[in-house]
């Protein structure tokens with residue numbers, strides 16, 4: 001067990017049971033290198049401000065780099081009696097460099113602002129990665145859409161036939177919300193990318209810190225000014241978790257659609273074998289397990305965001321240890337969303353489409369009824385409500401006879417409608433023919449955002465240009481963080497070279 005190097009007024013160490021409950025070491029592993037970066041930036045500033053000597057700083061930086069190397073090699077000593085990653089790293093430096101050097105590393109800092117800076121640095125990287133993965137899924141969806149601009153299918157509301165549409169129109173419908181979520185993530189990035197260091201435990205420090213300098217060294221866009229806000233606000237975590245849950249809702253809907261359309265009853269699409277599994281007893285089974293798990297994982301993401309909100313809902317101001325447990329739900333939400341995005345990308349790229357079956361189903365159950373009503377408005381001068389009522393009555397008659405609208409000749413259609421409306425209606429043979437041709441019906445729906453091949457192609461262009469702009473935004477942020485990381489590493493190397501510190505120094 002590590003020797004405790006800060007005891008304060010608590011004279012007894014926690015019991016084994018309590019220690020286990022208290023430690024966040026396991027959950028902190030993904031923060032390890034961010035913690036090193038944060039501590040390096042803080043210590044460079046402490047030296048620049050003359051709070052520690054440059055020699056102190058060089059020694060501390062040397063041992064921090066050693067810790068980083070050991071961690072990368074999987075050899076860093078992780079001792080659960082050490083509460084968290086911040087303590088473990090400080091303990092390592094103190095034990096290697098001695099309290100004379102290592103004991104200076106934490107000046108002007110608290111684990112409260114320290115954990116906040118680590119989470120912010122980690123989350124901003126994840127925002128970039130999730131955004132990239134989202135844009136890749138949009139790319140796959142729009143790529144597949146291009147193949148199916150003419151593939152007619154029924155569109156559903158209430159899972160009942162509504163209007164004829166195309167498979168491309170459906171696939172593109174997923175792109176817009178996904179793009180909006182990239183926008184949301186990038187907006188949240190602005191608020192995440194602010195540096196809390198210098199806030200200390202709650203109310204700042206009397207040491208002459210330069211907060212802006214630390215923020216700059218770590219690639220932040222500035223500081224979180226107020227020390228209470230900086231050390232204990234977690235709204236940025238809730239914001240990101242909420243966006244992740246919006247993404248999960250999109251993906252859950254998409255998986256639900258694909259599962260439904262791949263059933264024998266629909267038979268519109270077939271999922272690749274790689275996404276299915278069979279039954280241990282029924283050899284004929286091809287179950288869409290991957291997409292079912294996607295649905296469940298999406299639910300988990302939503303519940304993670306919810307638990308995060310609940311944990312915060314009863315807290316007073318200032319840091320509380322409860323905040324430690326806000327990390328795992330956010331980690332879970334991030335991991336699940338990334339995994340789900342990849343599964344959905346594979347599903348979209350590999351699915352096969354039964355265009356004949358889709359076309360066959362496209363006019364079933366009177367999916368052309370609105371088209372008829374609209375034609376009566378445009379071609380016979382009826383008001384829409386009048387046309388709606390007449391077609392409603394016609395469909396009622398036909399459904400008892402087991403016939404479809406497009407099975408009626410123009411004469412029969414004219415006769416029935418005239419009788420229903422109590423006035424002469426003439427339906428031309430071209431209209432009667434049109435009603436039996438789903439592609440023609442779709443081609444008439446040229447309204448912006450509609451399913452006509454023209455409108456879908458226009459949307460595909462819009463999706464592609466939005467995707468390019470957003471990708472540039474993502475890359476800009478990624479580049480800025482990368483440059484800050486490199487610059488920080490350069491400064492660390494300069495210190496190490498100039499002061500030739502090493503083991504035994």
Ligand code: ARG
Nearest residue numbers: 024083084111112115323324
């Ligand atoms: N392990 C803590 C966390 O994850 C770090 C901050 C500890 N601060 C404290 N005052 N005990 O939140």
